[in-house]
Amino acid sequence: MEMTDYIIETQNITKKFDDFKAVDGLSLQVKKGEVFGFLGPNGAGKTTSIKMMVGLLKPTKGQVRIDGQDMRKLDKGIIGVCPQELVLWDNLTCAESLKLMGDMYQVPKAITQERVEKLLGDLFLTDKADTLVKNLSGGMKRRLNLALGLVHQPEIVVLDEPSEGLDPQSRRVLWEYIRKLRDDEGKTVILTTHLMDEADRLSDRVAIIDHGKLLRLDTPENLKKEIGEGDIIEITLSDSRKIPEVTETLQEIEDVLSVFEEDGKVNLRGLNALSKLPQILENLEKKGINVVDISMRHNTLEDVFIYLTGTRLRE
Amino acid sequence: MKFISIALKDLKELIRDKRGLIFILFFPLLLIVVFGFAFGGMGQSNQQYNLAIVNYDEPATLPTSNETINYGNNLTQLLKDVTYQGNSSMHMFNVTIMSESEADILLKNRKIDALLIIPANFSRSVVALIKNTIQTTTNPLSQVNTSTVTSTLIIRGDTGYINFGVSQGILVGLLSEYQDQIITSTQNAVKGTPGASSAQYISYDVQPMAGTKNFTNFDFLAPGIMVFAILMLATTVAANLTREVEQGTLDRLKLSKMTGFDLLFGGMLPWSLIVVAQVLILFIVAVAVGFHWQGGINSIVLAIFAGIIGGIASIALGMIIAAFAQNDRQASNLGILVTVPISFIVGAFFQLPNLQVWGFQFNDFLPWTHTLNALRATLIYGGGWDAISYQLAASALLTVILFIIGLILFSKSRLSVDN
Numbered sequence: 032m033e034m035t036d037y038i039i040e041t042q043n044i045t046k047k048f049d050d051f052k053a054v055d056g057l058s059l060q061v062k063k064g065e066v067f068g069f070l071g072p073n074g075a076g077k078t079t080s081i082k083m084m085v086g087l088l089k090p091t092k093g094q095v096r097i098d099g100q101d102m103r104k105l106d107k108g109i110i111g112v113c114p115q116e117l118v119l120w121d122n123l124t125c126a127e128s129l130k131l132m133g134d135m136y137q138v139p140k141a142i143t144q145e146r147v148e149k150l151l152g153d154l155f156l157t158d159k160a161d162t163l164v165k166n167l168s169g170g171m172k173r174r175l176n177l178a179l180g181l182v183h184q185p186e187i188v189v190l191d192e193p194s195e196g197l198d199p200q201s202r203r204v205l206w207e208y209i210r211k212l213r214d215d216e217g218k219t220v221i222l223t224t225h226l227m228d229e230a231d232r233l234s235d236r237v238a239i240i241d242h243g244k245l246l247r248l249d250t251p252e253n254l255k256k257e258i259g260e261g262d263i264i265e266i267t268l269s270d271s272r273k274i275p276e277v278t279e280t281l282q283e284i285e286d287v288l289s290v291f292e293e294d295g296k297v298n299l300r301g302l303n304a305l306s307k308l309p310q311i312l313e314n315l316e317k318k319g320i321n322v323v324d325i326s327m328r329h330n331t332l333e334d335v336f337i338y339l340t341g342t343r344l345r346e
Numbered sequence: 347m348k349f350i351s352i353a354l355k356d357l358k359e360l361i362r363d364k365r366g367l368i369f370i371l372f373f374p375l376l377l378i379v380v381f382g383f384a385f386g387g388m389g390q391s392n393q394q395y396n397l398a399i400v401n402y403d404e405p406a407t408l409p410t411s412n413e414t415i416n417y418g419n420n421l422t423q424l425l426k427d428v429t430y431q432g433n434s435s436m437h438m439f440n441v442t443i444m445s446e447s448e449a450d451i452l453l454k455n456r457k458i459d460a461l462l463i464i465p466a467n468f469s470r471s472v473v474a475l476i477k478n479t480i481q482t483t484t485n486p487l488s489q490v491n492t493s494t495v496t497s498t499l500i501i502r503g504d505t506g507y508i509n510f511g512v513s514q515g516i517l518v519g520l521l522s523e524y525q526d527q528i529i530t531s532t533q534n535a536v537k538g539t540p541g542a543s544s545a546q547y548i549s550y551d552v553q554p555m556a557g558t559k560n561f562t563n564f565d566f567l568a569p570g571i572m573v574f575a576i577l578m579l580a581t582t583v584a585a586n587l588t589r590e591v592e593q594g595t596l597d598r599l600k601l602s603k604m605t606g607f608d609l610l611f612g613g614m615l616p617w618s619l620i621v622v623a624q625v626l627i628l629f630i631v632a633v634a635v636g637f638h639w640q641g642g643i644n645s646i647v648l649a650i651f652a653g654i655i656g657g658i659a660s661i662a663l664g665m666i667i668a669a670f671a672q673n674d675r676q677a678s679n680l681g682i683l684v685t686v687p688i689s690f691i692v693g694a695f696f697q698l699p700n701l702q703v704w705g706f707q708f709n710d711f712l713p714w715t716h717t718l719n720a721l722r723a724t725l726i727y728g729g730g731w732d733a734i735s736y737q738l739a740a741s742a743l744l745t746v747i748l749f750i751i752g753l754i755l756f757s758k759s760r761l762s763v764d765n
Binding site for chain 1: 348351355358359362363593594595597598599600601602603604608763764765
């Protein structure tokens with residue numbers, strides 16, 4: 032791939048707060064026009080990384096290049112940010128807030144007006160245009176929070192935990208909108224999330240980070256493949272003391288890729304696991320082990336995450 | 347013109363936050379009311395002021411009776427005899443006749459509170475006034491053009507000394523009353539109005555003088571309290587600016603093409619409107635709780651102007667405070683920590699020693715010193731534009747410097763990339 036295809040490149044960026052390394056030597060490239068996901072638990076260093084990437088925070092070490100340019104020479108209009116917290120002026124209306132940001136990015140008035148109307152429409156806020164921000168519902172505030180970062184039509188849209196605090200319906204509106212930004216408008220979208228589902232469904236590529244370090248960077252499919260194909264069967268036993276015995280037994284079954292204990296359950300990953308189910312149950316019955324619950328699902332990013340970090344996502 | 351958008355945004359936020367706005371506007375009001383009641387009674391009716399009189403007057407002859415009178419002595423006697431309204435045993439002044447050089451020394455040592463110099467042509471001017479009054483009374487339609495003689499009485503004293511402030515206020519009132527009485531009694535004598543003495547044109551009956559009753563310490567302190575109230579605005583501005591940092595909206599603006607100048611100059615505009623409103627409220631309330639000032643409406647207009655410049659200086663100070671405060675609580679605390687000492691340093695509450703630095707009084711570097719000087723010059727001493735133009739120019743210049751310092755500090759600590 033040509034260098035110019037990368038719109039953002041971080042070179043070994045590190046951020047230290049006193050003795051604590053929030054980000055530790057992060058090097059990655061974001062391609063033009065992709066949705067790039069930062070996946071990690073809270074406190075993994077996602078927001079800190081993003082703040083350095085948009086120029087709000089100075090790295091202790093390393094540098095960030097945007098469109099091949101040093102961060103400091105950057106045209107500020109190129110980036111739009113939707114922060115994790117609601118960052119709004121309570122006593123302005125939706126339309127006033129958006130127009131203010133348009134002015135701050137020196138967008139001509141007539142164009143701002145057009146964009147404000149379109150944004151309000153796209154994010155289902157048209158009838159709230161003249162409502163004071165403090166009188167909006169939580170979901171509406173979230174959507175306005177996003178819109179404020181988009182008025183100046185940035186090349187790069189950075190979304191820090193965009194679905195935080197959204198109800199499922201609003202989340203769907205948001206996801207649709209993010210896809211539209213990429214597909215219709217050719218924007219590069221960077222999003223951080225601790226929701227596997229979100230990273231999986233939206234991102235073209237996902238960077239998994241924890242403790243400030245990059246663990247993996249690949250497409251969701253490749254990441255899932257990396258720990259093997261197949262499905263996951265989770266078995267809950269009536270007597271959890273028997274788990275070691277069960278894991279041993281089940282490992283011997285053909286096409287079973289891995290069996291381990293996780294959170295008091297037996298976690299089994301195997302190819303075509305559904306067809307193995309009768310055999311598994313028969314094995315357990317022979318040993319006189321009672322099964323309380325059994326469930327089967329597709330391999331997810333969460334499984335990748337657990338595999339990589341040895342823990343579930345921390346809230 | 348991004349600063350205009352910022353100004354409009356700040357204005358909308360200020361106006362729509364009703365509770366905050368009421369607090370901002372009524373806080374100084376509260377201050378004036380409290381001080382007005384606390385000091386309004388002080389110095390009232392019971393303090394005797396030490397007055398030195400230097401009398402250069404030469405007697406003049408009355409046109410009607412050919413009697414020769416020294417009106418300087420007449421005025422001196424009146425000032426000796428005048429008592430407080432409602433307390434006839436309490437003389438307003440302890441009068442001493444002395445030479446000018448003697449008096450100047452005593453003034454400097456504050457052994458006397460004020461010096462009144464009666465000029466040589468004082469009697470002639472009084473006679474001219476009487477002649478004029480007789481002519482206009484007997485023949486109101488005639489185009490009289492009597493030779494007018496104007497004499498100027500000098501009231502001298504240390505303008506930083508509260509006793510001078512009060513005694514000159516009383517003197518100014520008495521002198522204008524003196525002139526009014528000459529006119530009234532002359533008119534009565536000519537018309538033969540009952541009760542008027544025909545031989546005497548000037549009644550120097552010692553009467554309680556209207557208007558002196560309420561002249562109090564508060565009148566002298568009011569400009570200082572106003573400056574204190576204006577200074578307190580810095581705290582509010584700092585808290586508001588810090589709120590923008592705290593709620594993260596400053597980060598949003600920081601990412602845009604907005605500059606520090608846009609933010610701070612834009613912010614200064616609506617706050618200046620607040621200053622205008624605050625200063626107006628201050629004056630209305632001050633007058634309502636019994637503030638007496640010299641120079642009529644003209645003084646008030648000049649004082650409002652001076653107050654506005656001082657208020658803008660406070661906005662700039664607020665920006666400096668906001669550069670150091672992490673949250674709006676800190677801004678308020680730091681604001682009080684800064685504004686209260688400054689109000690003492692500029693001499694808002696009591697007179698400060700004369701301390702020179704590089705040929706300037708040490709507090710001349712603060713714009714509010716000049717605001718206070720201007721307010722005192724115009725409100726207590728009735729000074730006009732000439733008397734305060736230097737003070738206004740100095741406070742405006744220092745305000746610009748303060749704004750630039752605020753801009754640099756705030757941009758550096760709040761608008762640069764975080765470390």
